[in-house]
Amino acid sequence: MNSKVYQVESGLLRSYTIDEKGKDHIFMFAPENWIMADNVSPDQPCDLFIDALEDSIIIQKTKAIDSDLEHDIQKLIKRIEVLQKRVIMLMSAPAIERYEHFNQTYPDIVQRVPQKMIASYLGITPQALSTLRGEIARK
Amino acid sequence: MNSKVYQVESGLLRSYTIDEKGKDHIFMFAPENWIMADNVSPDQPCDLFIDALEDSIIIQKTKAIDSDLEHDIQKLIKRIEVLQKRVIMLMSAPAIERYEHFNQTYPDIVQRVPQKMIASYLGITPQALSTLRGEIARK
DNA sequence: CCCATTTGTTAATCTACATGAATGCAAAAT
DNA sequence: ATTTTGCATTCATGTAGATTAACAAATGGG
Numbered sequence A, B: 001m002n003s004k005v006y007q008v009e010s011g012l013l014r015s016y017t018i019d020e021k022g023k024d025h026i027f028m029f030a031p032e033n034w035i036m037a038d039n040v041s042p043d044q045p046c047d048l049f050i051d052a053l054e055d056s057i058i059i060q061k062t063k064a065i066d067s068d069l070e071h072d073i074q075k076l077i078k079r080i081e082v083l084q085k086r087v088i089m090l091m092s093a094p095a096i097e098r099y100e101h102f103n104q105t106y107p108d109i110v111q112r113v114p115q116k117m118i119a120s121y122l123g124i125t126p127q128a129l130s131t132l133r134g135e136i137a138r139k
Numbered sequence C: 001c002c003c004a005t006t007t008g009t010t011a012a013t014c015t016a017c018a019t020g021a022a023t024g025c026a027a028a029a030t
Numbered sequence D: 001a002t003t004t005t006g007c008a009t010t011c012a013t014g015t016a017g018a019t020t021a022a023c024a025a026a027t028g029g030g
Helices: A069-092 A095-105 A115-122 A126-138 B069-092 B095-105 B115-122 B126-138
Strands: A005-010 A013-018 A024-030 A035-037 A049-052 A057-061 B005-010 B013-018 B024-030 B035-037 B049-052 B057-061
Touching: A024 A035, A024 A115, A024 B069, A069 A095, A069 B024, A069 B069, A095 A115, A095 A126, A115 A126, B024 B035, B024 B115, B069 B095, B095 B115, B095 B126, B115 B126
Parallel strands: none
Antiparallel strands: A005 A035, A005 A057, A013 A024, A013 A049, B005 B035, B005 B057, B013 B024, B013 B049
16 A cells, blocks of 8 residues: 655645546646645555645655544545535535635645646636636736 | 534434525434434634424534543544535536435435435525426426 | 425536647657 | 657536536335
8 A cells, every 4th residue: 555645845746637538627736835645545546646835845655543643633634625615616606706716725735736636636728717707807 | 512422222303504695504414323412612603503393303412522532533623524525516517416425325215305405505596496496307 | 283494306507627639749660 | 959748728618517497206104
């Protein structure tokens, strides 16, 4: 079981899947002080890939729960919180609101990654994001 | 902080949000042996409501992490896993595939709740689910 | 049993977003 | 300098699913 947890000291990571049609979907970004894991659970794998979008310093932690249990639980809860919000927004909010929420969640990432990746995170095409940004700028 | 965790012994719970337009979105179901929590984190509340869809026996656990820490972590990880899958499917899979995945995740729930709730879980309207089921039956 | 309310179905129309293609543009690569 | 290569923009068209509405079926309470 080669599943790992990474603590980002500096730089920027992303995790993403590739669906049957070959399209990739960014699952999350991890800038400084975020943690990121590939397969949270060894069974029922999720095929989550991770790579660095910037030169990054990361600390690789073994998932063996050794010392700071409470701390780990807090981190996990934080992630659940983010995921819940994301599910709800995907179900109920149109792309433009998801984009605005993205800007709040990751205030400075917009400048740091190409737009196509943000589109991938939002679950829309780069073209859709482009026109959507046009509309925002126009008003 | 009145946030609780519930362990379902028998019956069926659901958790859901209500968006600004008054529409509700079922976040998850919890049949026997599942756990369910309302606000995972006291800050940044998510306005997740819980109620029982069947007569249910539940054990209310305080969220204070008392004894079985490892066990709690396993549960949390399971939830993250489910959430991740859900996010990915919402982004990449059409409603019909989400419906099929739902049937795998909750094999017998289809019979136990009204369709409108399943639609809510899937993030589509009851009408859409109805026609979608028609198409499945027809082939 | 009858009425009222909720739930499911079907169909017409509308809209957000996907898809595909053409164009411009900047950064690499040669 | 020139040729790639990848990214962003714009437009035309297609489509999944929303919306609205009307009706049928089921459920529940008196």
